[in-house]
Amino acid sequence: DLFQPTIKRLRDGFKVSEPLAVAISQQTTVLMRQEQLRLTLTNPQTGRPYNQGETIKMPLLAKTFEAIADDPHALYNGSLVDDVVADIQEAGGIITKQDLQNYVAVIKEPLVVKLNDNSTIFTPPPPSSGAVYAMILNIADKYGLNPDSVSTTEKSTLTWHRIVEAMKFAYAKRSSLGDPDKESQSFKDGIDELVKNMTSSSYADYVRSRISDDSTHDTMYYGPTFYDQSKTGTSHLAVLAPNGDAASITSTINLYFGSKVVGKRTGIFFNNEMDDFSTPNTTNYFGVPASAANFIKPGKRPLSSMCPSIVVDSDGHVKLVVGASGGTKITTSTALVSIETLWFKYGIKKAIDHKRLHHQLLPAYITVEEGFDPQVINGLRRIGHNITMSASAGSIVQGILQLEEGMITANADYRKRGVPDGY
Numbered sequence: 001d002l003f004q005p006t007i008k009r010l011r012d013g014f015k016v017s018e019p020l021a022v023a024i025s026q027q028t029t030v031l032m033r034q035e036q037l038r039l040t041l042t043n044p045q046t047g048r049p050y051n052q053g054e055t056i057k058m059p060l061l062a063k064t065f066e067a068i069a070d071d072p073h074a075l076y077n078g079s080l081v082d083d084v085v086a087d088i089q090e091a092g093g094i095i096t097k098q099d100l101q102n103y104v105a106v107i108k109e110p111l112v113v114k115l116n117d118n119s120t121i122f123t124p125p126p127p128s129s130g131a132v133y134a135m136i137l138n139i140a141d142k143y144g145l146n147p148d149s150v151s152t153t154e155k156s157t158l159t160w161h162r163i164v165e166a167m168k169f170a171y172a173k174r175s176s177l178g179d180p181d182k183e184s185q186s187f188k189d190g191i192d193e194l195v196k197n198m199t200s201s202s203y204a205d206y207v208r209s210r211i212s213d214d215s216t217h218d219t220m221y222y223g224p225t226f227y228d229q230s231k232t233g234t235s236h237l238a239v240l241a242p243n244g245d246a247a248s249i250t251s252t253i254n255l256y257f258g259s260k261v262v263g264k265r266t267g268i269f270f271n272n273e274m275d276d277f278s279t280p281n282t283t284n285y286f287g288v289p290a291s292a293a294n295f296i297k298p299g300k301r302p303l304s305s306m307c308p309s310i311v312v313d314s315d316g317h318v319k320l321v322v323g324a325s326g327g328t329k330i331t332t333s334t335a336l337v338s339i340e341t342l343w344f345k346y347g348i349k350k351a352i353d354h355k356r357l358h359h360q361l362l363p364a365y366i367t368v369e370e371g372f373d374p375q376v377i378n379g380l381r382r383i384g385h386n387i388t389m390s391a392s393a394g395s396i397v398q399g400i401l402q403l404e405e406g407m408i409t410a411n412a413d414y415r416k417r418g419v420p421d422g423y
Helices: 004-012 018-025 028-033 035-041 059-070 081-090 097-102 130-141 153-174 185-198 201-210 329-342 348-353 374-383
Strands: 111-114 120-123 234-240 246-252 309-312 318-325 366-369 387-390 396-404 407-412
Touching: 004 059, 028 035, 081 097, 111 130, 120 130, 130 153, 130 185, 130 201, 130 329, 153 185, 153 201, 153 329, 153 374, 234 396, 234 407, 246 309, 246 318, 309 329, 318 329, 329 348, 329 396, 348 396, 348 407, 374 387
Parallel strands: 366 387
Antiparallel strands: 111 120, 120 309, 234 246, 234 318, 309 318, 318 396, 396 407
């Protein structure tokens, strides 16, 4: 039953949304090189890539979803295995039948972080970036943020400066994160110790002591970090059930249309998640070496910016369900919406609609979404921040806020034309 609405839409067709039309329009060169992607995204009636409002059908993918609905093991150890392997290898990939059969989705305990108001954060451990999200909130929590923190231009400037500095310190630590499961015990111990620090109150106190309210610092003051590409093939879903259960779910194929390979047998858009690994003996655009903690290894999962999170109050009632898409901006935008709802007391719509800023240490500037308070921007410049304006936030946030039990509000980010649903 869970699959049926999607199967019906794939078979009968669905309207191309504005975000999908934009994504397709940005792939016109790739469409010329990838036959199955071109066939999937080209309107047979016009001979051109699909435009907004036109109806697109994906019957091959519908058939694949039907097989998975009938047998949840079909993809990795069932009827679809041979077709999936053939689709990948035909495109030059090296995935084997044994690889698929050996794959196991790992269930891990979440990181649990207590805030000063007795709220508790539940967020995923490495190789996700829950520790980075938790560190930003832990540092911000030390400032006793409240609605008055953004009540004037002067106070807002100081508050946003502190938040940006928290982002920079957190992203400095991110460069040492990776998947510990396939590594040595010493590596695992190092990751455990790092995460323990990133999620601890005492370490947040230490970081706060290093944040100057009237100045910023050069990159090395915060520690090394490494540049990440902008990711565009990610979606987030936040759910709060009538019985109080909550789910925060982020999924991704990495970039728009993933690897740009569509299986001619399965209709699957194959991801390019391998791009999330670091590559040994390379430097990035900024001349910074890749992170050894995130090098490729058999069975290892790449470091991800995803951090779907749930915040509960002292009684265990859900306060906030939140997450985002948008590459490295996932973590900062999820943190911003959390700060704005939990401490600034914004409603969920105001928090998600609010213009955003982002800093990941390198590049050494704040990316500010157009429309952000210009007086605050000028104030940040006076403190010493480099500012780059952006037409978009580069991230899409979905969230549910429950200020008191039974009073539930939800918002889907207008930047991707999303809409909330309810019961």
